[in-house]
Amino acid sequence: MIKGVCMKELEERIRKEGTVKPGNVLKVDAFLNHQCDVELFDHMGAAWAEHFKGKTITKILTIEASGIGIACCAARHFGNVPVVFAKKAQSINLDGDQYVTTIYSYTKQREFPVIVAKKFLSPGDHVLLIDDFLANGKALQGLIEICDHAGATVEGIGIAVEKGFQDGGEQLRKAGYDLDSLAIVKSMDAETGDIEFA
Numbered sequence: 001m002i003k004g005v006c007m008k009e010l011e012e013r014i015r016k017e018g019t020v021k022p023g024n025v026l027k028v029d030a031f032l033n034h035q036c037d038v039e040l041f042d043h044m045g046a047a048w049a050e051h052f053k054g055k056t057i058t059k060i061l062t063i064e065a066s067g068i069g070i071a072c073c074a075a076r077h078f079g080n081v082p083v084v085f086a087k088k089a090q091s092i093n094l095d096g097d098q099y100v101t102t103i104y105s106y107t108k109q110r111e112f113p114v115i116v117a118k119k120f121l122s123p124g125d126h127v128l129l130i131d132d133f134l135a136n137g138k139a140l141q142g143l144i145e146i147c148d149h150a151g152a153t154v155e156g157i158g159i160a161v162e163k164g165f166q167d168g169g170e171q172l173r174k175a176g177y178d179l180d181s182l183a184i185v186k187s188m189d190a191e192t193g194d195i196e197f198a
């Protein structure tokens with residue numbers, strides 16, 4: 001059962017500016033994950049702050065690339081807690097002990113490592129996971145695995161757009177996570193361009 005309060009502003013932007021591509025891809029690059037509307041991001045942060053009110057959040061964790069801007073705007077509504085983003089590639093700029101797992105990227109259609117330096121996630125952390133999209137749940141599974149390895153507590157998950165016809169959201173809700181998706185797409189059609197919300 002899908003729960004949560006939808007954000008009409010986000011739904012309207014998706015209706016107006018979103019396009020449906022073959023392969024169950026919703027393109028919202030005009031305001032969410034290529035060009036970024038930071039006022040909308042700020043409103044999204046406020047909506048999550050309202051939903052997760054009363055929970056102690058010490059850190060926001062997201063994954064590059066598209067989650068970063070959204071997570072940073074959200075952090076302003078959670079007492080400016082640090083934002084950590086998992087990296088999807090090794091780099092000479094990454095050193096020290098790391099939590100590492102592997103995920104399959106929905107849009108890039110290949111596996112990536114997911115890497116977080118151990119120094120940025122501790123057993124005492126109460127983590128809010130933030131991302132732009134939830135489809136099959138692979139990215140979130142990777143982030144949850146990393147939190148589990150760190151001994152950190154996942155307090156909740158804030159998602160901008162959940163594609164409700166894919167099963168990532170259902171799995172996470174069944175597993176008991178407090179998942180707040182601001183817009184849930186019930187169905188979409190690449191031929192007609194129709195988008196229906198839950």
Ligand SMILES: O=P(O)(O)OC[C@H]1O[C@H](OP(=O)(O)OP(=O)(O)O)[C@H](O)[C@@H]1O
Binds near residue numbers: 137
């Ligand atoms: O629920 P899932 O099936 O994991 O899909 C959601 C993930 O897919 C996208 O990341 P992607 O790797 O496609 O690239 P990006 O963040 O660089 O846009 C999106 O940003 C989420 O992280």
Ligand SMILES: O=c1[nH]c(=O)c2nc[nH]c2[nH]1
Binds near residue numbers: 024028106107133135
């Ligand atoms: O821009 C995007 N559109 C999508 O439909 C999607 N699914 C996962 N990740 C996504 N990113």
